[in-house]
Amino acid sequence: MNKQTKILAGVLIAVVLLSAGVLAWRKLNPEPARIAKISQKGQVLQEIDLTQVKEPYSFVIEGEDGALNTVQVEPGRICISEASCPDQICVHQGWISDGSEPIVCLPNQVIIQITGGGSQVDAAAG
Amino acid sequence: MKGRLCLLLAGLLAAGAVLTGCAGAKSASSESSQVFAMDTVMLLTVYGDQAKEGIDQATQTIQKLEKLWSATDETSEIWTLNHSEGDWVDLSPETEQVLSRSLELCALTGGALDLTAYSAVQAWGFPTGEYRVPGAEELAQVAASIDYTQVELNEQASQARLPENMSLDLGAVAKGRLGEVLSQQLKELGVTSALLELGGNVQTVGAKPDGSKWRVGIQDPASQEGGYLGVVQVADQAVVTSGDYQRYFEQDGQRYCHIMDPDTASPAQSGVDSVTVIGSDGTVCDALSTALFVMGEEKGIQFWKDHPELNFEAIFIAQDGTLAVTAGLADNFTLADGYQNREVTVMER
Numbered sequence: 255m256n257k258q259t260k261i262l263a264g265v266l267i268a269v270v271l272l273s274a275g276v277l278a279w280r281k282l283n284p285e286p287a288r289i290a291k292i293s294q295k296g297q298v299l300q301e302i303d304l305t306q307v308k309e310p311y312s313f314v315i316e317g318e319d320g321a322l323n324t325v326q327v328e329p330g331r332i333c334i335s336e337a338s339c340p341d342q343i344c345v346h347q348g349w350i351s352d353g354s355e356p357i358v359c360l361p362n363q364v365i366i367q368i369t370g371g372g373s374q375v376d377a378a379a380g
Numbered sequence: 381m382k383g384r385l386c387l388l389l390a391g392l393l394a395a396g397a398v399l400t401g402c403a404g405a406k407s408a409s410s411e412s413s414q415v416f417a418m419d420t421v422m423l424l425t426v427y428g429d430q431a432k433e434g435i436d437q438a439t440q441t442i443q444k445l446e447k448l449w450s451a452t453d454e455t456s457e458i459w460t461l462n463h464s465e466g467d468w469v470d471l472s473p474e475t476e477q478v479l480s481r482s483l484e485l486c487a488l489t490g491g492a493l494d495l496t497a498y499s500a501v502q503a504w505g506f507p508t509g510e511y512r513v514p515g516a517e518e519l520a521q522v523a524a525s526i527d528y529t530q531v532e533l534n535e536q537a538s539q540a541r542l543p544e545n546m547s548l549d550l551g552a553v554a555k556g557r558l559g560e561v562l563s564q565q566l567k568e569l570g571v572t573s574a575l576l577e578l579g580g581n582v583q584t585v586g587a588k589p590d591g592s593k594w595r596v597g598i599q600d601p602a603s604q605e606g607g608y609l610g611v612v613q614v615a616d617q618a619v620v621t622s623g624d625y626q627r628y629f630e631q632d633g634q635r636y637c638h639i640m641d642p643d644t645a646s647p648a649q650s651g652v653d654s655v656t657v658i659g660s661d662g663t664v665c666d667a668l669s670t671a672l673f674v675m676g677e678e679k680g681i682q683f684w685k686d687h688p689e690l691n692f693e694a695i696f697i698a699q700d701g702t703l704a705v706t707a708g709l710a711d712n713f714t715l716a717d718g719y720q721n722r723e724v725t726v727m728e729r
Contacts, residue, residue, distance in 0.1 A: 296414055340509030343627065354597045354608055358421045358579075365414060365421060374716075375611055377575055377582045379621040379656055380599030 288352070288368055290332045292325065295363045304330050304351070304368070321362040332366055334359060354378040408573070408589035411435045417446045418554055420579025426566065427573040427589045434571045438562050445558055448475050451498060451549035452507060461540055462498075462547040468539040474561075476538050479531075481663050482553045486528040488690075489671035489683070494528045494642035496542075498549040503645065506638050511629040513636065514645075523645040556666020559583030559618050563662065580621060583662050587615040597716070601625045601653035601697055609719040610695070610703070613712045618662035622669040623654030623697075641674050650676030653699050658709065659692035668692060677704055681727050688729065 288304045294315060310328040312335065317323075323344065324336040331351040334344040337359055344359035355378035356367040411431035415422040422442060426434040450456040457475045471479070479495075486493050503522045505511040514522070525545050533540045542548065550557075555578045563585050566574050574585035575594060584594045596619045597608030612619060624637035624647075641648040655672040657665040668690070672680035677696040684694055684706050693708040703724045705713055710726050 293414070341627065346625075348603075355599070356421075356423070360416065360420060363416055367423075375595045375597035375608060376588070377577050377584075377594065377619075378580075378597040378599060378608055379582050379612075379619040380580050380597075380601075380608075380623055380626065380654065 288330070290327075291367050291369060293365050293367075302327060302332070304332060315362070315364055317362045317364070323359055323362055323364050325366070332368070333357065334364070334366070337362065355380070410589075413439060415439055415442050417442045418450070418558070418579065420555070422579060423577040424562075425575045426571055426585075428571055430566075430569045430571050434566050434569050434574065437565055437569065438576070441562060441565060442558065445474060445554070445561070448472055449478070449550045449554050451547075451551070458549060461542055462549075464541065466541060466544045468534070468537075468541045471538050471540055473538070476533070476535060476540075478550060478553060478557045478663070479533055479540060480535060481557070482550065482667060483528060483531060483533060485553070485664065485667040485671070488687070489668070489675075491528060491642055492674040492679075493552060493667050493671035494526055495548040495550065495552070496526050496528050496531065496546050497640045497642045497645070498547045498551070499525050500640040500642070500645035501549070501551070501638065502547070504636065504638075504640075504647070505629075506627065511631070511636070513631055519645045523643065526642045526645060552670040553663055553667050555579060555581040556618060556620055556662040556664070559662035559666075563616075580626065581662070581666060582619040584614055584617055584619075593712075598656050598695060598697075599623065599625075599654070600719070602701065607718075608716055609697070609722065610713055610715050612656070612658060612695070612709065614658060617658055617660050618665040619656060619658050620662070620665040620669040621654050621656040622673040624648075624673075625653065639670060639673050648674045650674060650679075651699055652676055652680075652696050654697045655680065656695040656697075657692050658694070659690070661691065664690055664692055668694070672696070681706070684727070685729050 290302045290304055292299045307327055307329045312324055312326045315323045322338040323334050326333050326335040331349045333349040334357055337345050339359055339361035344357050347357050350357055353368045354375045356365050358365050408427050409431060410425055410427045412425045413435050424435055424438055448457050451458050453459055457471055461469045482495055499522050503514045530543050530546060559576055559578055559581055562576055563583055566585050572586045573589045576583040582596050587593055593613040593615045595611050595613055598610045598612060600607050600609035601623050622639055627638035628635050637647045639648045652673060655669050657669040659665045672694060677698060693706045696704040703722055704727055705724055706727050707729060715722055
């Protein structure tokens, strides 16, 4: 092997190590994106990356027979602040910020589920 | 020149192999679905080659059992039983099995679990959402109509009957039994890893695909944000919580929860905010989470001491925020961040 070849080989090995390093680093430090997926009757209405939210805002999900759910979004967290359902379970649940437990409004069949970084549990009992 | 080209290609291939290799090893194949049933939402995740088939079968089973066990669907076996005016009613094997198991658990818990407490649930307006606080006279009347020993089950003929003025429901056991049935079916399909979140009841099948235990959060009853105060690690077990924060209404500053004390026909007030039961039998876990909530911490711990054969562990969260954890959980329960200062007592048998 002449000198040039050795240099090239060295560069290539460096490239391989570097790409492996980048992947390992990514694996250890996963992207902190936290996506709140809002669905109604099994259909996804929208997905919000809670880590990209800068200003609080809210919007209303309309359902059949005048069913309403007001969704409140803030940096890193989300909740249902008002709902037309009789039991108000979704409102009582308050803010969620990780994937441990989704917000569910059964009467209106609305679910907010967070996927992505942040959760240290696989499921929640309660 | 040729040598260098070869080297370049080899290098690129190696880099490619590293990249795709990592991506490929990222996750086992899995299927998930959401099912609205039994007054709640069920989130199913099944791992492995049988995932698709497992989800399909599980969804069918959920719908089938809901149709049989609903207290409000006029075509269900439970509704028929409640409206048969004292006559014998034919039962499917599924309903007969769940009734038989639950009546046993009613007896074991000395009636702290009582399937016939449904009339109290109705009197307080929980099934319809038209909440009300019944008067003392009405409550005495309702309490008199709660008695699981009046339920007659003829297992030979697969029939049951109830006295005319009584009604029962499977609310305290249905999701637990469902988890048990689904877990068995998935295993028969060859599934070795699945997570079934049945509206706050968690049923795990095997361990996670990477072999580690599932981490299940236990909700902080006082948290406005649905935060969890501890994590329990389980494999092939059910985790079921009964809490006064789950379903309740407020009137004149007083909170009334959906868990009824069969003795008073009123919301249970035993000094606990929640009870979580962990064990290999989903039906037992579901039934006992209700029964131990009604009993409270002291009697509940005594029940745990007296019944090692039921193979369960429990976490009591008292209204003052302190925790009592049974000995078998000592190694598998940890407090979550922000709750490290909570007082935890480990109960020995």
